Amino acid sequence: MLSRKDNEYLTKVGPGTPVGNLFRRHWLPALLSTELPEPDCAPVRLKLLGEELVAFRATSGRVGMLGTYCPHRNANLFWGRNEEEGLRCVYHGWKFDADGACVDMPNEPPRSQFNEKIQQTAYATAERGGVIWVYMGPPDLEPKVPELEWTLVPAENRNPSKRIQACNWLQNLEGEVDSSHANFLHAQLGPDRRPIRNDARDEDLHPVFSVLETDYGLAIAARRDAGPDKYYWRITPFMLPSYTIIPGTYSDAYTFTGAVPRDDTTTIGITVTWSSQHPVPQRPFVEVDSDFVPLQNKSNDYLIDREAQRTVSYTGIRGVRVQDMAVQEDQRGPISDRSREHLGSSDTGVIGTRRRIMRQAQALARGAEPPQVHSPEVYRIRSMAVVADRHVAWQDLMREHMPVA
Ligand code: FES
Ligand SMILES: [Fe+2]
Known part of the structure:
Protein backbone atom coordinates (compact mmCIF):
# COMPACT_ATOMS: atom_id res chain seq x y z
CA MET A 1 0.00 0.00 0.00
CA LEU A 2 1.11 3.55 -0.66
CA SER A 3 -0.17 6.83 0.68
CA ARG A 4 -2.12 8.91 -1.82
CA LYS A 5 0.80 11.32 -1.87
CA ASP A 6 3.41 8.67 -2.65
CA ASN A 7 1.13 7.12 -5.26
CA GLU A 8 0.89 10.46 -7.00
CA TYR A 9 4.66 10.96 -6.67
CA LEU A 10 5.40 7.60 -8.31
CA THR A 11 2.92 7.66 -11.15
CA LYS A 12 3.08 11.22 -12.56
CA VAL A 13 5.61 11.77 -15.36
CA GLY A 14 4.92 15.18 -16.90
CA PRO A 15 7.58 17.93 -17.12
CA GLY A 16 8.88 18.92 -13.69
CA THR A 17 7.62 15.85 -11.80
CA PRO A 18 10.28 13.89 -9.85
CA VAL A 19 9.67 10.56 -11.58
CA GLY A 20 9.22 12.35 -14.92
CA ASN A 21 12.67 13.84 -14.33
CA LEU A 22 14.08 10.37 -13.63
CA PHE A 23 12.65 9.06 -16.92
CA ARG A 24 14.15 12.09 -18.63
CA ARG A 25 17.64 10.95 -17.56
CA HIS A 26 17.22 7.68 -19.51
CA TRP A 27 17.01 6.74 -23.17
CA LEU A 28 13.44 5.61 -23.83
CA PRO A 29 12.37 3.17 -26.57
CA ALA A 30 9.42 4.86 -28.26
CA LEU A 31 8.99 3.98 -31.94
CA LEU A 32 9.67 1.00 -34.14
CA SER A 33 12.18 1.85 -36.87
CA THR A 34 9.59 0.59 -39.35
CA GLU A 35 7.31 3.50 -38.42
CA LEU A 36 9.75 5.75 -40.29
CA PRO A 37 10.66 3.34 -43.07
CA GLU A 38 12.73 5.59 -45.34
CA PRO A 39 14.29 9.06 -45.69
CA ASP A 40 11.77 11.87 -46.22
CA CYS A 41 8.83 9.59 -45.43
CA ALA A 42 5.67 10.83 -43.71
CA PRO A 43 6.24 12.14 -40.17
CA VAL A 44 4.73 10.33 -37.20
CA ARG A 45 3.07 11.89 -34.18
CA LEU A 46 3.65 10.57 -30.72
CA LYS A 47 3.32 11.46 -27.09
CA LEU A 48 6.05 10.75 -24.59
CA LEU A 49 6.09 11.68 -20.88
CA GLY A 50 3.03 13.81 -21.55
CA GLU A 51 4.74 15.86 -24.31
CA GLU A 52 3.32 16.08 -27.83
CA LEU A 53 6.04 15.27 -30.37
CA VAL A 54 6.49 14.69 -34.06
CA ALA A 55 9.15 12.34 -35.43
CA PHE A 56 10.55 12.45 -38.95
CA ARG A 57 13.32 10.72 -40.87
CA ALA A 58 15.39 13.32 -42.67
CA THR A 59 16.99 12.97 -46.11
CA SER A 60 20.21 11.70 -44.51
CA GLY A 61 18.29 8.98 -42.63
CA ARG A 62 18.71 10.71 -39.28
CA VAL A 63 15.61 10.75 -37.07
CA GLY A 64 14.41 14.12 -35.78
CA MET A 65 12.13 14.40 -32.74
CA LEU A 66 10.52 17.83 -32.44
CA GLY A 67 7.92 19.45 -30.26
CA THR A 68 4.82 19.17 -32.38
CA TYR A 69 3.63 22.79 -32.26
CA CYS A 70 5.29 25.30 -34.56
CA PRO A 71 6.91 28.17 -32.64
CA HIS A 72 5.48 30.67 -35.17
CA ARG A 73 1.76 30.40 -34.42
CA ASN A 74 1.37 26.90 -33.05
CA ALA A 75 0.30 24.99 -36.14
CA ASN A 76 0.87 21.25 -35.85
CA LEU A 77 4.09 20.13 -37.55
CA PHE A 78 2.52 16.70 -38.06
CA TRP A 79 1.03 18.20 -41.25
CA GLY A 80 4.54 19.23 -42.25
CA ARG A 81 6.48 18.61 -45.45
CA ASN A 82 9.48 16.38 -44.85
CA GLU A 83 12.01 17.64 -47.36
CA GLU A 84 15.73 18.26 -47.76
CA GLU A 85 16.93 17.52 -44.25
CA GLY A 86 14.12 19.23 -42.40
CA LEU A 87 10.44 19.42 -41.58
CA ARG A 88 8.58 22.39 -43.02
CA CYS A 89 5.43 23.76 -41.36
CA VAL A 90 2.63 23.87 -43.92
CA TYR A 91 1.08 27.04 -42.48
CA HIS A 92 3.76 29.60 -43.50
CA GLY A 93 6.68 27.42 -44.55
CA TRP A 94 9.04 27.74 -41.60
CA LYS A 95 11.47 24.84 -41.74
CA PHE A 96 13.22 23.03 -38.86
CA ASP A 97 16.12 20.62 -38.90
CA ALA A 98 16.50 17.63 -36.57
CA ASP A 99 18.24 19.84 -34.00
CA GLY A 100 15.23 22.17 -33.90
CA ALA A 101 17.04 25.06 -35.65
CA CYS A 102 14.83 27.17 -37.89
CA VAL A 103 16.73 26.86 -41.17
CA ASP A 104 14.27 28.67 -43.44
CA MET A 105 11.64 31.35 -42.90
CA PRO A 106 10.34 32.14 -46.39
CA ASN A 107 7.56 34.52 -45.31
CA GLU A 108 10.04 37.00 -43.74
CA PRO A 109 12.29 39.39 -45.69
CA PRO A 110 15.47 37.66 -46.90
CA ARG A 111 17.77 39.81 -44.81
CA SER A 112 15.82 39.39 -41.60
CA GLN A 113 17.73 37.15 -39.23
CA PHE A 114 14.65 36.45 -37.18
CA ASN A 115 15.04 32.72 -37.87
CA GLU A 116 18.26 32.63 -35.84
CA LYS A 117 16.31 33.55 -32.72
CA ILE A 118 13.92 30.64 -33.10
CA GLN A 119 14.63 27.27 -31.53
CA GLN A 120 12.08 24.49 -31.63
CA THR A 121 12.10 21.84 -28.89
CA ALA A 122 14.19 18.95 -30.23
CA TYR A 123 15.23 15.75 -28.50
CA ALA A 124 18.15 13.45 -29.24
CA THR A 125 17.35 10.14 -30.90
CA ALA A 126 19.23 6.89 -31.44
CA GLU A 127 18.34 3.77 -33.38
CA ARG A 128 19.20 0.41 -31.84
CA GLY A 129 17.62 -3.01 -32.17
CA GLY A 130 15.00 -1.91 -34.71
CA VAL A 131 13.72 0.69 -32.25
CA ILE A 132 14.00 4.48 -32.14
CA TRP A 133 15.07 5.72 -28.71
CA VAL A 134 14.54 9.22 -27.39
CA TYR A 135 16.46 11.17 -24.75
CA MET A 136 14.47 14.05 -23.26
CA GLY A 137 16.84 15.22 -20.52
CA PRO A 138 19.46 17.96 -20.26
CA PRO A 139 21.63 17.79 -23.43
CA ASP A 140 24.91 18.09 -21.51
CA LEU A 141 24.04 14.99 -19.45
CA GLU A 142 23.12 12.79 -22.42
CA PRO A 143 23.94 9.18 -21.48
CA LYS A 144 24.91 6.22 -23.66
CA VAL A 145 22.19 3.91 -24.96
CA PRO A 146 21.84 0.89 -22.64
CA GLU A 147 23.55 -2.20 -24.03
CA LEU A 148 20.57 -4.51 -23.85
CA GLU A 149 21.36 -7.79 -25.56
S1 FES B 1 2.54 28.38 -37.79
FE1 FES B 1 4.18 27.30 -38.60
S2 FES B 1 5.01 28.60 -40.09
FE2 FES B 1 3.39 29.71 -39.27
FE1 LIG C 1 1.53 -11.77 -17.15
Missing part, protein backbone atom coordinates in the same frame (compact mmCIF):
# COMPACT_ATOMS: atom_id res chain seq x y z
CA TRP A 150 18.52 -7.50 -28.09
CA THR A 151 20.01 -4.26 -29.40
CA LEU A 152 23.27 -6.10 -30.14
CA VAL A 153 22.05 -9.18 -32.06
CA PRO A 154 21.43 -9.41 -35.85
CA ALA A 155 18.05 -8.06 -37.01
CA GLU A 156 16.62 -11.50 -37.79
CA ASN A 157 17.35 -12.63 -34.22
CA ARG A 158 14.97 -10.13 -32.68
CA ASN A 159 11.30 -9.28 -33.00
CA PRO A 160 10.39 -5.86 -31.60
CA SER A 161 6.71 -5.01 -31.26
CA LYS A 162 4.68 -2.17 -29.84
CA ARG A 163 1.27 -1.59 -28.36
CA ILE A 164 -0.46 1.26 -26.58
CA GLN A 165 -1.76 0.27 -23.19
CA ALA A 166 -4.60 2.25 -21.60
CA CYS A 167 -3.12 2.60 -18.12
CA ASN A 168 -0.35 4.27 -16.18
CA TRP A 169 3.11 2.80 -16.88
CA LEU A 170 3.56 1.56 -13.30
CA GLN A 171 0.66 -0.90 -13.58
CA ASN A 172 2.35 -2.46 -16.58
CA LEU A 173 5.72 -2.60 -14.82
CA GLU A 174 4.22 -4.07 -11.65
CA GLY A 175 2.65 -6.87 -13.68
CA GLU A 176 6.07 -7.71 -15.10
CA VAL A 177 7.82 -7.95 -11.74
CA ASP A 178 5.00 -9.97 -10.15
CA SER A 179 5.81 -13.54 -11.03
CA SER A 180 3.10 -15.08 -8.82
CA HIS A 181 0.25 -14.14 -11.16
CA ALA A 182 1.35 -16.49 -13.95
CA ASN A 183 -0.09 -19.61 -12.26
CA PHE A 184 -3.49 -17.96 -12.21
CA LEU A 185 -4.03 -15.29 -14.85
CA HIS A 186 -2.22 -17.22 -17.58
CA ALA A 187 -3.28 -20.75 -16.61
CA GLN A 188 -4.89 -23.19 -19.04
CA LEU A 189 -7.56 -25.57 -17.74
CA GLY A 190 -7.37 -29.35 -17.96
CA PRO A 191 -10.23 -31.83 -18.62
CA ASP A 192 -11.20 -31.50 -14.95
CA ARG A 193 -11.56 -27.75 -15.57
CA ARG A 194 -8.86 -26.94 -13.07
CA PRO A 195 -5.61 -25.12 -13.92
CA ILE A 196 -3.07 -27.47 -15.47
CA ARG A 197 -0.01 -27.81 -13.27
CA ASN A 198 2.64 -29.42 -15.44
CA ASP A 199 5.10 -30.47 -12.81
CA ALA A 200 6.30 -29.82 -9.28
CA ARG A 201 7.36 -26.31 -10.28
CA ASP A 202 3.77 -25.35 -11.06
CA GLU A 203 2.36 -27.02 -7.95
CA ASP A 204 3.94 -24.52 -5.62
CA LEU A 205 1.54 -21.61 -5.87
CA HIS A 206 3.09 -19.41 -3.21
CA PRO A 207 6.68 -18.74 -4.16
CA VAL A 208 9.06 -17.18 -1.67
CA PHE A 209 10.21 -13.80 -2.98
CA SER A 210 13.47 -11.99 -2.38
CA VAL A 211 14.94 -8.88 -3.95
CA LEU A 212 18.54 -7.91 -4.39
CA GLU A 213 19.61 -4.40 -5.26
CA THR A 214 21.86 -4.34 -8.33
CA ASP A 215 23.62 -1.71 -10.41
CA TYR A 216 20.88 -1.88 -13.09
CA GLY A 217 17.98 -1.91 -10.63
CA LEU A 218 16.82 -5.07 -8.87
CA ALA A 219 17.01 -8.82 -9.22
CA ILE A 220 13.64 -10.18 -8.14
CA ALA A 221 13.75 -13.85 -7.23
CA ALA A 222 10.80 -16.20 -6.85
CA ARG A 223 11.68 -19.55 -5.27
CA ARG A 224 9.37 -22.53 -5.64
CA ASP A 225 9.74 -26.02 -4.24
CA ALA A 226 10.56 -28.50 -6.99
CA GLY A 227 10.66 -31.91 -5.36
CA PRO A 228 12.30 -32.83 -2.05
CA ASP A 229 15.81 -31.50 -2.63
CA LYS A 230 15.46 -28.90 -5.39
CA TYR A 231 14.26 -25.36 -5.82
CA TYR A 232 12.90 -23.75 -8.96
CA TRP A 233 14.25 -20.19 -9.20
CA ARG A 234 12.74 -17.57 -11.45
CA ILE A 235 14.63 -14.30 -11.46
CA THR A 236 13.32 -11.18 -13.16
CA PRO A 237 15.74 -8.32 -13.65
CA PHE A 238 14.07 -4.96 -13.14
CA MET A 239 16.17 -2.45 -15.04
CA LEU A 240 15.71 1.24 -14.33
CA PRO A 241 13.63 3.10 -15.23
CA SER A 242 10.94 0.59 -16.30
CA TYR A 243 12.41 -2.37 -18.20
CA THR A 244 12.15 -6.08 -17.40
CA ILE A 245 12.94 -9.46 -18.90
CA ILE A 246 10.47 -12.28 -18.35
CA PRO A 247 12.14 -15.18 -16.55
CA GLY A 248 12.77 -18.28 -18.58
CA THR A 249 13.40 -18.85 -22.23
CA TYR A 250 11.12 -20.04 -24.98
CA SER A 251 13.18 -22.26 -27.24
CA ASP A 252 16.26 -20.26 -26.37
CA ALA A 253 14.62 -16.84 -26.79
CA TYR A 254 14.09 -14.18 -24.13
CA THR A 255 11.43 -11.49 -23.89
CA PHE A 256 12.06 -7.87 -22.90
CA THR A 257 9.32 -5.44 -21.92
CA GLY A 258 9.63 -1.67 -21.64
CA ALA A 259 6.77 0.19 -19.94
CA VAL A 260 7.34 3.64 -21.41
CA PRO A 261 5.03 6.40 -20.18
CA ARG A 262 3.10 8.03 -23.00
CA ASP A 263 1.36 10.23 -20.46
CA ASP A 264 -0.04 9.59 -16.98
CA THR A 265 -2.82 7.28 -18.18
CA THR A 266 -1.39 5.55 -21.25
CA THR A 267 1.77 3.55 -21.86
CA ILE A 268 3.86 2.61 -24.86
CA GLY A 269 4.54 -1.07 -24.38
CA ILE A 270 7.65 -2.20 -26.23
CA THR A 271 8.13 -5.94 -26.23
CA VAL A 272 11.09 -7.64 -27.88
CA THR A 273 11.68 -11.34 -28.24
CA TRP A 274 15.25 -12.24 -29.13
CA SER A 275 17.77 -15.01 -29.28
CA SER A 276 21.53 -14.75 -29.33
CA GLN A 277 21.62 -18.04 -31.23
CA HIS A 278 19.08 -18.07 -34.04
CA PRO A 279 16.42 -16.09 -35.95
CA VAL A 280 13.07 -15.63 -34.20
CA PRO A 281 9.59 -15.42 -35.80
CA GLN A 282 8.69 -11.90 -36.92
CA ARG A 283 5.14 -11.38 -35.70
CA PRO A 284 3.33 -8.93 -33.47
CA PHE A 285 3.09 -9.84 -29.79
CA VAL A 286 -0.55 -8.71 -29.83
CA GLU A 287 -2.71 -7.80 -32.83
CA VAL A 288 -2.85 -4.01 -33.10
CA ASP A 289 -4.34 -1.46 -35.48
CA SER A 290 -2.32 1.14 -37.38
CA ASP A 291 -2.13 3.31 -34.23
CA PHE A 292 -0.82 0.36 -32.18
CA VAL A 293 -4.09 0.04 -30.26
CA PRO A 294 -4.73 -3.65 -29.53
CA LEU A 295 -7.73 -5.12 -31.37
CA GLN A 296 -8.75 -6.88 -28.14
CA ASN A 297 -9.16 -3.94 -25.77
CA LYS A 298 -11.21 -2.47 -22.97
CA SER A 299 -13.96 -1.23 -25.30
CA ASN A 300 -14.77 -4.79 -26.41
CA ASP A 301 -14.00 -6.48 -23.05
CA TYR A 302 -10.86 -8.00 -24.64
CA LEU A 303 -13.28 -10.39 -26.41
CA ILE A 304 -13.63 -12.43 -23.22
CA ASP A 305 -15.33 -15.77 -23.89
CA ARG A 306 -17.11 -16.95 -20.74
CA GLU A 307 -17.58 -20.47 -22.08
CA ALA A 308 -13.82 -20.73 -22.70
CA GLN A 309 -13.31 -19.43 -19.16
CA ARG A 310 -15.35 -22.37 -17.82
CA THR A 311 -13.66 -24.97 -19.97
CA VAL A 312 -10.21 -24.09 -21.33
CA SER A 313 -8.54 -21.09 -19.71
CA TYR A 314 -8.52 -19.25 -16.41
CA THR A 315 -9.59 -15.95 -18.00
CA GLY A 316 -11.38 -16.86 -21.21
CA ILE A 317 -9.27 -14.14 -22.81
CA ARG A 318 -7.09 -15.07 -25.77
CA GLY A 319 -3.39 -14.22 -25.58
CA VAL A 320 -1.05 -13.92 -22.61
CA ARG A 321 -0.31 -10.23 -23.20
CA VAL A 322 -4.02 -9.39 -23.58
CA GLN A 323 -4.71 -11.21 -20.30
CA ASP A 324 -2.15 -8.92 -18.68
CA MET A 325 -3.73 -5.86 -20.28
CA ALA A 326 -7.21 -6.79 -19.07
CA VAL A 327 -6.14 -6.74 -15.43
CA GLN A 328 -3.62 -3.88 -15.71
CA GLU A 329 -5.82 -1.41 -17.55
CA ASP A 330 -8.40 -1.22 -14.80
CA GLN A 331 -7.08 -1.42 -11.25
CA ARG A 332 -9.67 1.04 -9.96
CA GLY A 333 -9.05 2.89 -13.17
CA PRO A 334 -6.01 3.69 -15.26
CA ILE A 335 -4.04 4.96 -12.24
CA SER A 336 -4.40 2.42 -9.48
CA ASP A 337 -5.35 3.80 -6.07
CA ARG A 338 -2.58 2.12 -4.11
CA SER A 339 -3.86 3.48 -0.79
CA ARG A 340 -6.57 0.81 -1.05
CA GLU A 341 -4.33 -2.21 -1.63
CA HIS A 342 -3.56 -5.09 0.74
CA LEU A 343 -0.11 -6.33 -0.17
CA GLY A 344 1.08 -9.80 0.82
CA SER A 345 4.41 -11.57 0.80
CA SER A 346 4.04 -12.38 -2.91
CA ASP A 347 4.17 -8.64 -3.58
CA THR A 348 7.76 -8.31 -2.39
CA GLY A 349 9.00 -7.63 -5.93
CA VAL A 350 6.35 -4.97 -6.49
CA ILE A 351 7.23 -3.24 -3.22
CA GLY A 352 10.97 -3.37 -3.97
CA THR A 353 10.46 -1.93 -7.44
CA ARG A 354 8.42 0.99 -6.15
CA ARG A 355 11.02 1.74 -3.48
CA ARG A 356 13.93 1.58 -5.93
CA ILE A 357 12.27 4.05 -8.30
CA MET A 358 11.12 6.35 -5.55
CA ARG A 359 14.54 6.49 -3.90
CA GLN A 360 16.25 7.31 -7.19
CA ALA A 361 13.72 10.01 -8.00
CA GLN A 362 14.23 11.51 -4.53
CA ALA A 363 18.01 11.33 -4.90
CA LEU A 364 17.83 13.00 -8.29
CA ALA A 365 15.68 15.76 -6.83
CA ARG A 366 18.52 16.34 -4.35
CA GLY A 367 21.03 16.52 -7.20
CA ALA A 368 22.37 12.92 -7.33
CA GLU A 369 22.48 11.62 -10.90
CA PRO A 370 21.26 8.02 -11.42
CA PRO A 371 24.54 6.09 -11.85
CA GLN A 372 23.27 3.40 -14.24
CA VAL A 373 22.56 5.82 -17.08
CA HIS A 374 26.27 6.41 -17.56
CA SER A 375 27.13 2.70 -17.35
CA PRO A 376 25.37 1.21 -20.39
CA GLU A 377 27.15 -2.12 -19.85
CA VAL A 378 25.17 -2.87 -16.66
CA TYR A 379 22.17 -3.55 -18.92
CA ARG A 380 23.92 -6.62 -20.41
CA ILE A 381 21.73 -8.95 -18.41
CA ARG A 382 19.25 -11.79 -18.97
CA SER A 383 16.50 -13.34 -16.88
CA MET A 384 16.80 -16.76 -15.33
CA ALA A 385 14.56 -19.80 -14.72
CA VAL A 386 16.56 -22.67 -13.27
CA VAL A 387 16.00 -25.78 -11.14
CA ALA A 388 18.93 -26.27 -8.76
CA ASP A 389 19.91 -28.14 -5.63
CA ARG A 390 18.59 -26.48 -2.52
CA HIS A 391 22.03 -25.78 -1.12
CA VAL A 392 23.06 -23.59 -4.08
CA ALA A 393 22.76 -19.88 -3.29
CA TRP A 394 20.66 -17.90 -5.75
CA GLN A 395 23.31 -15.21 -5.97
CA ASP A 396 25.66 -17.88 -7.37
CA LEU A 397 23.01 -18.99 -9.88
CA MET A 398 22.60 -15.37 -10.94
CA ARG A 399 26.30 -14.94 -11.58
CA GLU A 400 26.27 -18.08 -13.69
CA HIS A 401 23.08 -17.52 -15.72
CA MET A 402 22.29 -13.82 -15.98
CA PRO A 403 25.22 -11.84 -17.43
CA VAL A 404 25.37 -11.59 -21.20
CA ALA A 405 28.69 -12.99 -22.35
